[in-house]
Amino acid sequence: MSTPALVPYLLRLGDDRLVLGHRLSEWCGHGPILEEDIAITNIALDLIGEAALLLKLAGEEEGQGRDEDALAYFRDAVDYRNALMVELPKGDFGFTIVRQFLFSAYSVLQMEALQRSKLEALGGIAAKALKESRYHLRHSAQWVITLGDGTEESHDRAQRAVDELWRYTGELFAADEVDREMAAIGMGVDPSTLAEPWQAQVGEVVLRAGLTVPTHEYMQQGGRVGRHTEHLGHMLAEMQIVARSHPGAKW
């Protein structure tokens, strides 16, 4: 049983993790302390590993001979399907941590649901990613509390990050035909059903951290249909340059 929604759905899952993994990898050698340098790059490795599995599956289901590397390195920004939140520049440590927390809380809920996917290969990837996401969530939640409940400067930076990122959270839970079709056939999850538990979990940590969530309702969207911020193209230029300059290179 297959559906035209399957490949776009898998690309959304894979691209979220590839792009966020790349943004995290930009911290390699730049972490504020050694342990965090190692933690952030470990999380990057997990996310890029998950992305490789999801994109490989997307390529197989597409059936046009594209593997995970072809999908990662030879698609332009308009063909990427990640949410806008993950492509924003890494910012300061506070921004990176708050984004990681917001995404990890989402990812845990998403993978919990997807491990029961009727698409067996996706269920297996999700069960694995779920274990990893739990570590990412614990790590980032602890840091959100440490920063929010820390010094005046760490609090202000964490609050700025929440304020800036909040308008990108709505997109994570916006369901379209692709999501609804995948949920209807038991292969995917309707993201709108994850919004409530996500808000409860995020709210608890934010409260504990002494931070506040913006009350405005405007939510920025577009990534799921290829309308990205200017930042993605710049990121991809760097990420793809070696593969595009030396196609098929091996080392």
Add this chain to the structure above:
Amino acid sequence: MIRALPSRDEILAILDDVKDPEIPVVSVVELGIVRDVGVTPDGVVVTITPTYSGCPAMREIEADIASALADHGIAPVEIRTTYSPAWTTDWISRDARDKLEAYGIAPPGPADQSELVSLSRRTPALRCPYCQSLATERKSEFGSTACKAIWFCRSCRQPFEQFKPL
């Protein structure tokens, strides 16, 4: 050269000499990375599973398995990768846990991690692999490889690694 088909146990014994490239005291069988061994008239099929999605050692492990079997004249060998069920540290054998501890890596506790967001800083005590003290603290859930966390022993003032429960 024609040779009788090797038995499953014979192959597992050979694979027990293939060590994890990152932790050379335990084998890929003891860690639970080798999930299945099949012997057919057409050859041998070894099924493995990664510890973490992005584990960079997987290709090396595949190559090591193939060359260990080739050294014993076993060919052709097909190596398959499975992701389901997801690998868990609960599959690490008792023997391997002792070997890890003797090597200076604290073995993992049970993999059940119901607490999603730890709002308290309390973590269960872990025994220092060097001095056996329980006066230890976790420094970071992320260490030198995806599968390890960093701890510190307040008794012998020695940092050490833990194979983290997954």
